[in-house]
Amino acid sequence: DTGVSQDPRHKITKRGQNVTFRCDPISEHNRLYWYRQTLGQGPEFLTYFQNEAQLEKSRLLSDRFSAERPKGSFSTLEIQRTEQGDSAMYLCASSLDGADTQYFGPGTRLTVL
Amino acid sequence: AQSVTQLDSQVPVFEEAPVELRCNYSSSVSVYLFWYVQYPNQGLQLLLKYLSGSTLVESINGFEAEFNKSQTSFHLRKPSVHISDTAEYFCAVIGGGQGAQKLVFGQGTRLTINP
Numbered sequence: 001d002t003g004v005s006q007d008p009r010h011k012i013t014k015r016g017q018n019v020t021f022r023c024d025p026i027s028e029h030n031r032l033y034w035y036r037q038t039l040g041q042g043p044e045f046l047t048y049f050q051n052e053a054q055l056e057k058s059r060l061l062s063d064r065f066s067a068e069r070p071k072g073s074f075s076t077l078e079i080q081r082t083e084q085g086d087s088a089m090y091l092c093a094s095s096l097d098g099a100d101t102q103y104f105g106p107g108t109r110l111t112v113l
Numbered sequence: 114a115q116s117v118t119q120l121d122s123q124v125p126v127f128e129e130a131p132v133e134l135r136c137n138y139s140s141s142v143s144v145y146l147f148w149y150v151q152y153p154n155q156g157l158q159l160l161l162k163y164l165s166g167s168t169l170v171e172s173i174n175g176f177e178a179e180f181n182k183s184q185t186s187f188h189l190r191k192p193s194v195h196i197s198d199t200a201e202y203f204c205a206v207i208g209g210g211q212g213a214q215k216l217v218f219g220q221g222t223r224l225t226i227n228p
Binding site for chain 1: 119162214215
């Protein structure tokens with residue numbers, strides 16, 4: 001068990017560019033979550049997958065954001081036409097079906113210039 | 114919707130002193146409560162959790178938290194802190210009910226230990 005991994009750890013981009021982040025959950029964890037954390041705040045829920053099905057999306061997830069988990073294993077989060085307000089730490093977490101504890105990855109820090 | 118309030122954004126204490134980090138949540142039929150810790154330049158780690166049963170839960174590194182339903186609180190305590198406890202601490206809740214799987218976090222409390 002190597003824990004939840006995320007790639008890249010840091011991303012700097014210019015406003016208007018597209019970015020994509022990857023999350024690899026703990027193997028056999030069928031639930032996967034994305035959160036966003038801005039400076040001085042707690043993480044905020046973005047979206048949640050059970051296997052490959054995206055079951056819930058936050059109102060924070062505008063049309064520029066899309067998340068996929070095509071084979072029920074790793075997930076990607078894409079942000080199109082990035083804005084400076086998208087600068088944040090993007091966190092991924094996973095858990096077993098029916099379990100309560102979510103295990104977090106180290107996060108991807110996005111800076112939009 | 115669930116909400117979590119951490120009453121102190123920063124708590125400075127001296128080493129070996131006791132500490133309490135306060136957390137209140139909005140009421141619900143049933144909740145699961147968590148404390149996560151984020152050490153500098155690291156990801157979130159689960160510190161302890163309350164699901165049911167005994168209202169006092171403990172972590173392996175000396176922290177404890179007590180679920181108080183009447184006061185809707187889940188305060189975190191440690192009788193004697195160490196320099197290594199310097200971190201940001203987040204209280205979080207999952208509301209009861211089917212499909213309510215997302216963690217709702219407080220804004221965090223930065224614990225600073227002074228020698």
